[in-house]
Amino acid sequence: MFRIRRNSLRLRLLVSLGAVSLLVMALTWFMHGLLLRETARDFLGDRLRQEAEYRLAQLRQNADPVPAPTLPSSLSAEVFHHLYVLKRGTRLTTSHPAWLPALAPHLDGPDESLLDVHLEGRHLLVLRRTFSLEGTAGVLLIGESFDSVEEGLAALHWWIGAIAGLVLLALSLLNGLAVNAALRPLDLLQRQLAELRNGQRQRLRMKVPQEFRPLVSQLNRLMDSQERRLVRSRNAVADLSHALKTPLTAVMQALRGKRELDEARRERLLTRLTLMQELMESHLRQARLAGPGGGQHTRIKRELDQLFDMFRSLYPAKHFNMALGDAEDVCIDMERQDFLEMIGIVLDNAxxxxxxxxxxxxxxxxxxxxxxxxxxxxxxxxxLPLLGRRGQRLDEGRPGNGIGLSILLELVEQYQGEVSFQAASTGGLEVTIRLPLAMLSAKPPIG
Incomplete structure (x- = not known):
């Protein structure tokens, strides 16, 4: 009926529900036995109290020192299966002499006490009642066999246990149906993932229970991120191919030609090759960007320390200063390489x-x-408005290919931020990168 595999969620749920159901049933059955026995004991105790009141009333009316029920030949003892022991002053009579050694110790004790007396495998429920008649203190013990009652209770208790077992079996089947119905969305999600892997689907359906929606949403964001990364990689490859086509053709023609390479032509070829190398590095760097949705976190201060150490070694004559204020422990939801690329482009340019x-x-x-x-x-x-345009270089005298700032704008835009350029108070260029506060993360990266 159910497809159950080892270590599956369905099996774990069924085992857990079965164990809980069994525990509840066992506890209920155990409590039923206790309560049933106590109920029967209280019922017999009330009957013995009524019998004691009746016998004491007879004793007061007849003033008989030896009431008939307390004699071994008593009809009451034979009909009602009651055991009587009467102690009045120093006189002691009993309807069952064989029980007297077991009952004698209970003649002294609190009034209105219900006692359990055992003798030779038999169980007797005994009520002790004290009284005073004509200035003489007395004690009346009335007992009744509890064996037959216990046998009936045991039979009833086991019948209840058998019924509880059937109920537990039915409950296990219902649990199986409920678990199977509850896990259908997971089966649907598994089929959608298979369709996604086979190219039959682009996204996962969001018509799932509330508990699964964050998972499906995260998977969809991850797939969107992968799709954007694929598109970006393809665009980078296309741009690189287009950018390298002309200089590569020129270099090949120069090398295939029969003209001798003089120093001027050698310098031009070296310049073209250097440009090709820079273009290739820039486009490959752009292709490596992850974009949002990767679920990674970056601690800003740690990465900035590494960047500043690197640029201080690249530009030893320049001073790199950093002021983080109260934001030293800030962590943002951004892939580490993206953050390094974003800030590295601006620091390198500066x-x-x-x-x-x-x-x-x-x-x-x-x-x-x-x-x-x-x-x-x-x-x-x-x-200033021209900064960030792809391939736009404002000064040909400095190394570069004009792609870095365009990558910066594209990367910041992916994280729903913005970049602005303006004149700095120090006379140079001021680049401001603004990212939404929603990117702040309370979860620091591991490591």
Whole structure:
């Protein structure tokens, strides 16, 4: 009926529910036995109290020192199966002499006590009642056999146990049906994942129980991220192919030609090859970007320390300064390589143009704001709107291919942030990166 595999969630749920049901049934059955016995004991105790009141009333009316029920030949003892022991002063009579040694110790004790007396495998329920008649104290013990009652209770208890076993079996079948129905969304999700793997589906359906929606949503975001990464990689390859086509053709023609390579032509070829290398590195760097939805976290201070150490070694004549304020322990939901690429592009650009110093400041206000500025020559105001355009180079005298800032704009846009360029108070360029506060993470990265 059910497809149950070892270590499956269905099997675990069935075993857990079965164990809980068995425990509840066993506890209920055990409590039923106790309560049933106590109920029967209380019922017999009430009957013995009524019998004691009746016998004491007769004793007061007749003033008979030896009442008939207490004699061994008593008809009451034979009909009602009651055992009587009467102690009045120093006189002691009993309807069952064989029980007297077992009952004698109970003649002394509290009034209205219900006692359990055992003798030779027999169980007797005995009520002890004290009285006073004509100034003489007395004790009346009335007992009744509890054996037959216990036999009936045991039979009833086991019948209840058999019924409980049938109920437990039915409950196990119902649990199986309930578990199977509850896990159908997982079977549907498994089929959708198979269709996704086979290319028959692009996304997972969101018509699932509330508990599964975060999982399906996360899987859809992950697939969207992978699709964006694939598109970005394809675009990077296409751009790289287009960018390398012309200089590569020129280099090949120069090498195939019969003209001798003089120093000027050698320099031109070397320049073209250098440009090709930079283009290839830039496009491959762009293809490595992960984008949002990867579920990774980055601690800003740790990564900035590594970046600053690297750029201080690349530009030993420049001073790189960092001010994080109260944001030293900030962690954001961004893939580490993306963060390094984002800040590395701006720091590298600032290191190339700075005269002496580069500054980075991190603030948290309405957003996560990273402000980087240098003390270089800066950019004319009319050129600021051109920054970030793909392939746009404002100064051919410095190394670069004009792709870095375009990658920066594209990457920040993927994380729903923004980049602005303006003249810095130090005379150079100021680049401000703003990321939404929603990217702040309370979960620090591992390691």
């Amino acid at each position: 290191g190339k143009w700075a005269s002496e110093s580069v500054w980075l400041a991190l603030t948290l206000n309405q957003c996560v704001e990273l402000k980087i500025q240098d003390d270089g020559p800066g950019v004319p105001p009319e050129w």
